[in-house]
Amino acid sequence: MANTLGFDFVPSDDILAEETPLLDAIDELRKTRTETNIDFPMWVVVGDQNTGKSSVVDAITGIPFPVRSGVCTRFPIQFELRRTMDREETAGNIEVEVAILPSPGEELPSSLGAFKETTSDMSKLPELVEKASKLKGMLSDPKVDGTVDSFTTKTLQICAKGPKLPCLSVVDLPGIYNSANREQNEAGIQLVKDITLRYAHNENSIILLIVAVDGRGESVNHTTPGLLKGIKGIEKRTLGVLTGLDKVGEKTYVTQIINNKTSPIEVHWQCLRNLSAKERETVFPPGADLSARQKRRNEIEEEFFNKNDWNFIPDDQKGIVSLRKKLQLMLRDAIRQRSGPVTQKLTSWRDKMQQELDNMNKALAEQKDPEEYLMDMADKFVQTVQDAVRGEYAGRPFFGKLHDSDPHHRARRLRGHIRELNRTFAWAMKSRGKTDMIRLMENTDGVSGQLNEGAEKLPKISFLSKEVINAYFACEKSNEVSKAEYEIKIKEKRPEWHGLQHPQDDNPAIISLIFEAQSVKWKELAETHIEQVWEAAKTFVASALEEAVPDGIRQKLTESFVNDKLENLKHGMNEKLKEILKVHSRANPGIFDTYEILQGHTLEDSTQSQNIQDVLATVTEILGLLVSPLSAEQLLLGRGSRNEPINFPMEVIKKNVAAHFTKVADRLKLIPEKLASSSEDQSPATTVEKSEGYYKVGSDHDPGTGRYSQGNRKV
Amino acid sequence: MQFVGHINSVIVEHCLMEKLPNEVFSSKILRMRLRSEQNFLESVIGEEDKGAERRGMLEVDLDRLNTCLKALKGYNAS
Numbered sequence: 001m002a003n004t005l006g007f008d009f010v011p012s013d014d015i016l017a018e019e020t021p022l023l024d025a026i027d028e029l030r031k032t033r034t035e036t037n038i039d040f041p042m043w044v045v046v047g048d049q050n051t052g053k054s055s056v057v058d059a060i061t062g063i064p065f066p067v068r069s070g071v072c073t074r075f076p077i078q079f080e081l082r083r084t085m086d087r088e089e090t091a092g093n094i095e096v097e098v099a100i101l102p103s104p105g106e107e108l109p110s111s112l113g114a115f116k117e118t119t120s121d122m123s124k125l126p127e128l129v130e131k132a133s134k135l136k137g138m139l140s141d142p143k144v145d146g147t148v149d150s151f152t153t154k155t156l157q158i159c160a161k162g163p164k165l166p167c168l169s170v171v172d173l174p175g176i177y178n179s180a181n182r183e184q185n186e187a188g189i190q191l192v193k194d195i196t197l198r199y200a201h202n203e204n205s206i207i208l209l210i211v212a213v214d215g216r217g218e219s220v221n222h223t224t225p226g227l228l229k230g231i232k233g234i235e236k237r238t239l240g241v242l243t244g245l246d247k248v249g250e251k252t253y254v255t256q257i258i259n260n261k262t263s264p265i266e267v268h269w270q271c272l273r274n275l276s277a278k279e280r281e282t283v284f285p286p287g288a289d290l291s292a293r294q295k296r297r298n299e300i301e302e303e304f305f306n307k308n309d310w311n312f313i314p315d316d317q318k319g320i321v322s323l324r325k326k327l328q329l330m331l332r333d334a335i336r337q338r339s340g341p342v343t344q345k346l347t348s349w350r351d352k353m354q355q356e357l358d359n360m361n362k363a364l365a366e367q368k369d370p371e372e373y374l375m376d377m378a379d380k381f382v383q384t385v386q387d388a389v390r391g392e393y394a395g396r397p398f399f400g401k402l403h404d405s406d407p408h409h410r411a412r413r414l415r416g417h418i419r420e421l422n423r424t425f426a427w428a429m430k431s432r433g434k435t436d437m438i439r440l441m442e443n444t445d446g447v448s449g450q451l452n453e454g455a456e457k458l459p460k461i462s463f464l465s466k467e468v469i470n471a472y473f474a475c476e477k478s479n480e481v482s483k484a485e486y487e488i489k490i491k492e493k494r495p496e497w498h499g500l501q502h503p504q505d506d507n508p509a510i511i512s513l514i515f516e517a518q519s520v521k522w523k524e525l526a527e528t529h530i531e532q533v534w535e536a537a538k539t540f541v542a543s544a545l546e547e548a549v550p551d552g553i554r555q556k557l558t559e560s561f562v563n564d565k566l567e568n569l570k571h572g573m574n575e576k577l578k579e580i581l582k583v584h585s586r587a588n589p590g591i592f593d594t595y596e597i598l599q600g601h602t603l604e605d606s607t608q609s610q611n612i613q614d615v616l617a618t619v620t621e622i623l624g625l626l627v628s629p630l631s632a633e634q635l636l637l638g639r640g641s642r643n644e645p646i647n648f649p650m651e652v653i654k655k656n657v658a659a660h661f662t663k664v665a666d667r668l669k670l671i672p673e674k675l676a677s678s679s680e681d682q683s684p685a686t687t688v689e690k691s692e693g694y695y696k697v698g699s700d701h702d703p704g705t706g707r708y709s710q711g712n713r714k715v
Numbered sequence: 716m717q718f719v720g721h722i723n724s725v726i727v728e729h730c731l732m733e734k735l736p737n738e739v740f741s742s743k744i745l746r747m748r749l750r751s752e753q754n755f756l757e758s759v760i761g762e763e764d765k766g767a768e769r770r771g772m773l774e775v776d777l778d779r780l781n782t783c784l785k786a787l788k789g790y791n792a793s
Contacts, residue, residue, distance in 0.1 A: 356773060557740065699717070
């Protein structure tokens, strides 16, 4: 009979008693957050699915493990069982703590790291395991088609302490499977094999290989033994467990297995009579006393081996009691055997950690006075802001490079950004600032004409985002009116606003009122500008702080006062706007006192020159009619085409000549009218013109030339 | 009197650009804060000291390691 382990089966309750302090220390060490791979001898339960792995774990630990048919273990579950010495036997309840350990070499998400549940009610354990498996980040969510690839290398740790517990460390791995279904997909097949192999290759793993036999006594679901075959030293540290014996008819096969005649690897075998899921439910209702429960389980197993003819299996290879002793012995031997390498590894880890801690303490001691540290940050920030305000970008990587179009860097070149916003504001003011936009002159058809100023212009090239430009042009478009229409409109208002003036004169107040009506959108446009400029500054400040201040401090400073300071600036800007609007809301004659000096001509000259331009346009039109060769040709032929037969009856020529000169005469008549209106008619045209003059001087929104379309739109 | 020029000079330039270097975050503002808020320095610097957490972890883990090594001593002697 093979006994590859060569156990000395001395029955003892406390095989691992001497090891308890070390095992406790190792348990404690596994809670470490600075190192995830705590390598120490422990039992690892491996096997195919549905071989009764969890039932074996249940039998070994005595802890009612959540075994439900159809539900498989989706992550390694590590049991740490410790016998407490400091308790009275009678008072001894088991205390269980459930936590999650990270995958090897990875950090645990804080949500999982925070998971820690304790209970002394064993019936609640399945609930806790279920709860852990449902934590976000523990398993991936089911896919749309309902399939789940939910296996994970994260480990659920169940630490149980009680006076009657054996000292054991056992990891139950997810069972190996070969065909995918709704619950477990193709990806999971390899993942579970990889988990098993990772544990199997570790020399600190003592393998408990579970193999189930079928009705004929042959081993079924036996991918795992083949998987383990060839791993260095695996047979010396593996214990085979045969389950499913209650279903066996022909026992010859069992003999062959335990004598290693059929198994791919040669190991020492232990035979168990597991309880079925149904038996577990009926024999052990939830809340049943643990020792009574275990006692009953062992009785059933004992009865089974006695009743049936299992004499061919040596007693020490039957049942849970001797199995548990072997487990403890193997663990004890492994600990003793591996203590050298383990000590070495832990020592080197300790030294590394001590070094890190020493370095940190040294750095802390060398760190500058915290106040000075903060002041340095402030100085660095101020320097950056000053450079950005002055537009001194050269030689500072913070401001980016010539061709980089990263908007993040662009926003750092604050002066350029603000200037572009100023220009956009000017364009918006010019295009939309005025309520009624007056056409300069009428064309001969009396319908279309050039707009006096502005017209709708949108910036053609700008590095500002579309959203920003749209914000400036979000206000209503200006109304377009002819000068004549506008004059009539104002003339109609004259009687309503009459004071004590001559009936032909306007109340001067009306000019202010026109101005007020014309500039009603200034407030909205200026507010938009302030908002955009402030946002640009705010974005810039965030970048400059990012450069000068480390993360944690930056957040604190921003919350503490930086945000408030920025708000203060915005408040100051809006208050100043109120003042400026107050000054600009009405036309103020005083504003023209300096106009003549600065511009070199009076405002009246300026309006006169507009009327003269009007006259000149009419003269040009007349000259055009007189000298146009096409007109002459049309006059003689009466047609526009040279290809038609020449036919010039005198009647037609006479008629066309008459019509043409009538047209010229009509235009000539316009000249004295227009000249008169420019020099004599003072009302209401002068009122409109005056108000136009006020508007021109008051708004002054010439943004310069260059980047935007300069052409006035024809209407 | 020019509205656009006025906005750009008085508001954008004077109320924002000129004030930006000194009225958002400067050593003067810090000094005032330090005077008016007693725990200001601790609360600001404390946030930054991520090292403290790591240091705490290392100290706890070193304790655990030393306990383990002490327990292992007996094994290696025998």
